Amino acid sequence: MKIGVIGGGQLGRMLALAGTPLGMSFAFLDPAADACAQALGEHVRADYNDNEHLRQLADNVDLVTFEFESVPAETVAFLSQFVPVYPSADALRIARDRWFEKSMFKELGIPTPAFADIQSQADLDEAVARIGLPAVMKTRTLGYDGKGQKVLREPADVSGAFAELGGVPCILEGFVPFTGEVSLVAVRARDGETRFYPLVHNTHTNGILQLSVASTDHPLQAQAEDYVARVLEKLDYVGVLAFEFFEVDGGLKANEIAPRVHNSGHWTIEGAECSQFENHLRAIAGLPLGSTAKVGESAMVNFIGEVPSTAKVVALDGCHLHHYGKAFKPGRKVGHATLRCTDRASLEGLIDQVQGLIQS
């Protein structure tokens, strides 16, 4: 089976590493000459709206999936004429737009921070009056890793903020005094079977994920699974989806979903019986889903900007290097380590050791 992937970054690369042993082959459509997934498959170098190359990809593969959600709706619609596409155009349309996304959460009874649609500075002023400060303003589409957003702390931050974010449609979200950030990675098969990985505790710095630690018997697991199941069913979703939540007052408030394999699920490569990458491929290929159970205690440390010395990383027992083969650049995700230990205390020690390599 040949899989077409829109995007050829590290997520595409890790999909191919998981799918090749299943007998799958891969083609990646990505405009970047140095797209790092190309080491593992064909590289169709073209823009995401280049219909000629999209058609060429569609004719050459059995199905198409995505490694990021900011795909133009027209791209998905165009591809869907010629080849099965997972997740569906509808799921992508909603996930790529924070207004549609939050509105869906509300409709499904999933708690969210207060939010408002912002089409102008007047909308913003009115929403701030209603929701209060502090609040976070985010572009409805195309934001990631803390980009395309602005924290509004006091009235002075509000004036001119709409223009500052480019005068594009935005969403205003009330600030949530969260005690933690967690995410749930789930996978849903074509036949509707759904499985969930354990909740993951995430730590961000400057809007970029630094550390994910898989939990054991988290008291909010069942609550999170219920919320995620509502979304998966609503979207008739096929594949892996990640749902990020704020922990507030011992409960969950929805932050956002990512309709794809997700950075907070990278620990599953060595830390779960079947990784998020393999499970995404199994789901879209119509294969039985794999076990989402943990193997030992596991965490993931991101390498941002550069990967520490390979010799030092691999010298740590229980530490598995995942180098993305990308050029090093400040703020860029260029690799991660999956940590797997038999007990929690060892895991915490290992997290410290790996983070020590980053700072040194």
Added chain:
Amino acid sequence: MKIGVIGGGQLGRMLALAGTPLGMSFAFLDPAADACAQALGEHVRADYNDNEHLRQLADNVDLVTFEFESVPAETVAFLSQFVPVYPSADALRIARDRWFEKSMFKELGIPTPAFADIQSQADLDEAVARIGLPAVMKTRTLGYDGKGQKVLREPADVSGAFAELGGVPCILEGFVPFTGEVSLVAVRARDGETRFYPLVHNTHTNGILQLSVASTDHPLQAQAEDYVARVLEKLDYVGVLAFEFFEVDGGLKANEIAPRVHNSGHWTIEGAECSQFENHLRAIAGLPLGSTAKVGESAMVNFIGEVPSTAKVVALDGCHLHHYGKAFKPGRKVGHATLRCTDRASLEGLIDQVQGLIQS
């Protein structure tokens, strides 16, 4: 770091799957148009004695390794002029020739079946008189998976046997009434550090490996490690080496070595902390070695001729499919499953289930 691999079959493919996350890239020299490793790296399509292409490979990579031992000595010598080659020309020279190999075992005090060098029918007649029947006659070089050998059970089998195996240099080995076949996979770093995986019980059918089961606290582990260490030191070996033994009267007799990653070590992909593939690459790249400890109880079932239905294989919890992407052909190794369970009884049940898929 870019690694050149002589041979582009499944071993090269699995080396690349293990090395890509370490940030390595790969080039495979293989004359076959459909060499299955090419999905994961550059394919230099050329014969093994094509010096022009060997030179092109050498100039394009940081070091060269091998996925099989039947490489012409001239190939290794030629490459060694331009690029570091692991394992060394000397190790390959000995491992590819059963006479050199057995003579080395004898020199190192490692028990072997009785053996004799056969250069003619007269040599054979004399050796049979000395060693007795039954005995096994094998070509000194190029034999594998039961090819290039003949079992001599009675005097009638002896006459004309030399011509029957092609009139090429052979070795005669006394038949060993073994109770089991085990192998030890070891890895030795550039600085001499050596690690051993647990002994593996192997089951062959028609000379082809069918099943490998990793042992726990095998009573012959220390003995096997001692023998393998002697060989590794003698050859100043760098990389992974597999040593196959016969279990006889509660002790070990040397069968043969393979100077490379080995089919009986495939279980390590999911079954050990660091796989034989990653450890081979770590060794030749001068990186610290990884842990050879088991993760749970593990085994490997080979898929010969064809891979059973992917859906049926992946439906079994604890069963990890490794499809080599090769055309199906009777007698050809086209994939394997790594089985990993928490306890031995579950593992045995799972082995039966997987073998059931093959027979059905």
